[in-house]
Amino acid sequence: MSATVLHRYHRAVLNQVDTVRAGVDWISCTLGSEAPMRWEWANECTEVLIEISKKGHKIGDWGINGYRGVLAGGSFVGNREDSTYCQLSGHYASDYLDRIMRHDLHISRLDLAVTVQFRTMPKRLGALAFAMAQEADRDISPSRRRKIWYMSGSDGGYTLYIGAPTSDQRGRLYNKEVQSGTPEYARSWRYETVYRNDRAMAVFKVLFEAQQSDREGICGDLVEVWYKSRGVHCPWTTATNIIILPQIAENPSDATKKLKWLGKQVRPALDWLIENGYRKEALQELGIGE
Numbered sequence: 001m002s003a004t005v006l007h008r009y010h011r012a013v014l015n016q017v018d019t020v021r022a023g024v025d026w027i028s029c030t031l032g033s034e035a036p037m038r039w040e041w042a043n044e045c046t047e048v049l050i051e052i053s054k055k056g057h058k059i060g061d062w063g064i065n066g067y068r069g070v071l072a073g074g075s076f077v078g079n080r081e082d083s084t085y086c087q088l089s090g091h092y093a094s095d096y097l098d099r100i101m102r103h104d105l106h107i108s109r110l111d112l113a114v115t116v117q118f119r120t121m122p123k124r125l126g127a128l129a130f131a132m133a134q135e136a137d138r139d140i141s142p143s144r145r146r147k148i149w150y151m152s153g154s155d156g157g158y159t160l161y162i163g164a165p166t167s168d169q170r171g172r173l174y175n176k177e178v179q180s181g182t183p184e185y186a187r188s189w190r191y192e193t194v195y196r197n198d199r200a201m202a203v204f205k206v207l208f209e210a211q212q213s214d215r216e217g218i219c220g221d222l223v224e225v226w227y228k229s230r231g232v233h234c235p236w237t238t239a240t241n242i243i244i245l246p247q248i249a250e251n252p253s254d255a256t257k258k259l260k261w262l263g264k265q266v267r268p269a270l271d272w273l274i275e276n277g278y279r280k281e282a283l284q285e286l287g288i289g290e
Contacts, residue, residue, distance in 0.1 A: 023094035026111035126158035136231020
């Protein structure tokens, strides 16, 4: 891909950007038993899980790596003798980051995500990003070259990976419209970076020391710099006046799905029964009163 073609592509995509949303998309952290107010922090994390469950997610007992605790909405809090473990996923990682943050946490994994919604969907964005990453990789020594690969589907789905699964930092770029299947993500692509251990600790330190109001912009900057250093130009940049917004919920909650199901599947049958004089029988079958 020539520099001229790349420049034209980048400029055309930038002109189609509608909104940019950024934030933390995953955090896994532990607090040791020797830490002050360990149990107060564990209780606060549990309160967060309870709040997540009230948004339409089933809450239940769960365990991992010797930790026993509660799971809700893809998030988990558990305890064992030597430490407390907290994992928040999706937009809940951003929503509740302030509630769980403290300077002495050990961060084992931290993901940042930027979702870009376009006025016109750039369907070839993933393939072009793959070409850019490959071109940049040719300029480094063979021993340091990155693992770069993609998956694509007949439905238009596309996911690009930069970095090995075992690496302490990895990028994932994918067609969010196809992956999500929800109207909120129409014409959207998502750029994610995954950090582990020392890399995760370094990113967490930056976010911990920042003002809450600045975090979305910082997340956007960090992701943009990460991809740019690997040859992939992002459709937002620190040099523009694009406003970076907080993340939104990725998928409808269980409650929202059930309400939609009631409206589409149950209501028509109930309306027919009522119109034809079977109101009492219908309500009895549903186990509800007048």
